[in-house]
Amino acid sequence: MFRRKRKSEDFGAEIEAHLALEIERLQREQGLTQEEARAAAHRAFGNVTRAQERFYEAGRWMWWEHFWQDLRFGGRLLRKSPGFTIVAILTLALGIGANTAIFTLVDGIVLRPLPYPDSERIVHFGWMDKTLIPNLSIPEFEFLRDHAKSFSALGGFQGYGTRQLNDRGRKRWITAADVTDGFFETMGVNMQVGRPFERAFTRPGGAYGAVLADSLWRSAFGADPNIVGRQIILDGQSYTVTGVLPPGFTYLAPADAYASLHTDKNPGNGGLNTDVMGRFRRGVSLAEAQAEARLLGAEFFAQAPVEERQGAGVLHLDRYREYLASDYRTNLLILLSAVGLLLLIACANVASLLLARATARQKEISIRLALGAGRGRLLEQFLAEGLLLGGIGAAAGLATAGASLRVFVAAIPWDLPSMDRFGLDGRVLLFTSLVAIVASVAFGLASFFQTRKVDLNSTLKEGRSAAEPGRGGARLLNALVAGEVAISLVLALGAGLLVESLYNLYQQDLGFNPAHLMVMQTPFAANASGAGIWNFEREALARIQAIPGVQSVAIVSVAPLHGRMNLPAQRDGHPEDSIGGTELRTISSNYFSTMEIPFLRGRGFEQSDIGASAPVAIINETLARDWWPGQNPIGDHVVLGEYQGRQYIQIPQAAREIIGIVADTKGMLLDRPAPPMIYLPMSEGSFTFNGSTDWVVRAGAPAGIAPALRKAIADVAPEQRILDLQPMRQLVSGSVAQPNFEALLVSTFGSLALILTLVGVYGVFSFQVAQRRHEIGMRVALGASPRQIWRLIIGKAAALAAAGVLMGLLAALGLTRLMKSLLFGVQPADLATLAPLVILVMVVALLAAYVPARRAMKVDPMVALRHE
């Protein structure tokens, strides 16, 4: 395909050869002298320099010169019509900017490898039941670690927590994670000082080890190179420092230290609470690793004692990157499609503007064709114009992207290891440029093919036909209008469904009254005794109750929407009525009245039940319905820690008598039905394994009492930390952060799409009315009323919009189905959502055609007809 360009010396040599041959021939055939022959040959050849010039013109250099000329010409044209230029560039900036920002997110979350060496060999384990249960128990982890052969390392992680670091009397709060040995080897990170802690530090009853993050090592220990072996105190427990991580290492979120996790038999270790990762060996395929994991999962089930059989089904593994991305993949793909559709509209808009202009320029183009401009040369010019527009649009888009990316990242409700790496880098720039180039070439081609069919003669001869868009052009413009309407309908529908889901979420019955409610959390110190915690809580409750403005205060192990806390439980004497993870809440006596949770039956806890470890329980409606359908549970018993007749926790629990039934409240998630729940009276011997207590305070002006709450706690326990102090309403909003984010983004795109469509349709119709002035004048002269003219234009707009709506509906039926997992309480093809949006889009399209139609009504036939 690519021939080497001929050099002009070669061309010169050819001309020389021609002249020599001709001279020889003239001498031989006509007997001329050398001189006469030379003169004759030159005469026949014509101007040698001119031939060479033409050769040069055809060359590449000339192409560049033309291109530069075209760019300048395009620039002049753009300056000449600033309205068109500004609308086109803003449109492109919007489309390209939003696309770049979203692509940056997708690139950072889904496409890029994780920031760990050879990260594609890191896998994440989970139990595959009907859905993936993404965590394992410690016994399962240990079994895997001791038997798996495909992996060079396996490690577990149990979450982050704030702890007090006490280093030789200097105290500070740090974020620490609990991990097993093998965690750092699995992540493939090498310590900059020392080494990861060994297995000995995870043995029950043994010493604890810790690895420090670079930042803590520098800020708290002055980057001491002899840190290894030093004892540090975290929440009163001594840890031996074994190593320091390199700067920049992050797991899910930044942590200051990683503490060794003792693999003892505490309930937290027994439940499915550990993130287990493995690094498979070189030479082992993912499928082989998966096969071995499946086998080991089955083997574990066959040999493990019943109480350790937590995971159900099949042990499953995913590449860690894919596991992380899986939660966001659908969301990001939907955002990417939404923003892609927006770009399509932006392109259609600019294309229709350019097309309309090209049609108006037909006369100019005919003249240039008549003057001998090659069609290739015209194509070059249109491409150069498109590139110029695309280039400026891309530059403006990049600026838009930078700004909108900051907004998006701030709004993202997810924790990701690569969060801080989002930046507009070379790859994103490349993507933007690609979008710009593809778009501009498309515009160039579209407007070129519009002029391609220009009939030289008729255009020049009858001035009138120059002013009428070619049939092909008109058809293309119509298609663009209908297409824009279709796409904005799809976007509007997507946005409508998400907004409705969000609305439904907000309408969810929480089961309590969130108004005038303040919440906070007090984590326990690791070495705190049950009695210490209980004393602190009792005293603090009294002090808070005494704060002016506080109506009532209660404590609960985990407030609604604030976390999970569960244990196996069974209806006493009925192994068939067992739930592996019954939600458990220990509460103070006035919890239900403070939260305004209605009582359905029986009585609440008396002050005498609280603190006395009385064997009583209150259950929620769901549990009552599950285990006692049509019966009265009051007086019957439940056993905690028992599951299908087997004891599961270390300290056997007495059967508890059910004394009351309360209405359901939400558990951890707003979009899930209320889980079965058992309430126990808070006491010295309460279950404290979730590590903290939540406080709920009802007050007239909840936000205003925050300082008083802090002071009350500090008065009782000066070192007690307070977390998540916020109004309940805020906690509720926080739990819809993700649907909020999606709805916000997609509605923004949807609104932008509608605005762009409004501008685009307005542009096309204004142009067409201007072009049809002559025809409209003729109609008026022949007796058409302004009303009929108006109907002519609006009728056309309505027909195009209807065609667009039809296409949009068909596309939406397919596309919104992909959103199903994001929807709550609304079906993809929900008529109640569809109908208003269809009307909205129609109205927007007709509104856009309204002003041009009014203009058409006012066409003065005399002026219009004389004009030509």
Add this chain to the structure above:
Amino acid sequence: MSTQEQNEKLELLQGTLDLLILRTLIFGPQHGQGIARAIQQTSEQELLVEHGALYPALQRLEERGWISAKWGTSSNNRKARFYSLTAGGRKQLVRETTKWNRLSQAIARILGNEPAEG
């Protein structure tokens, strides 16, 4: 401005000259001077081809892939650039010839039916 004039002429000449060059090359490879000679001789000197216009035309045909070129030695032992038809060139020749025939028939019909009015 002068460029525009040249282009205009070229546009007018282009189609015809291209056709004549392709037609000449059907008898085998030929150099530029030979093509010019052949066109003059076969048209019985009716067509005057400016030799200088021939080379840009050859260059254009070559770029379109209708002819290919190679330096060689002429019958009287001079170095010259020889052109030959490619497969694409052959097809183009057929297309152009058909078009030309239809055009000239059409023109002939018009001129036959509508004698010059003066």
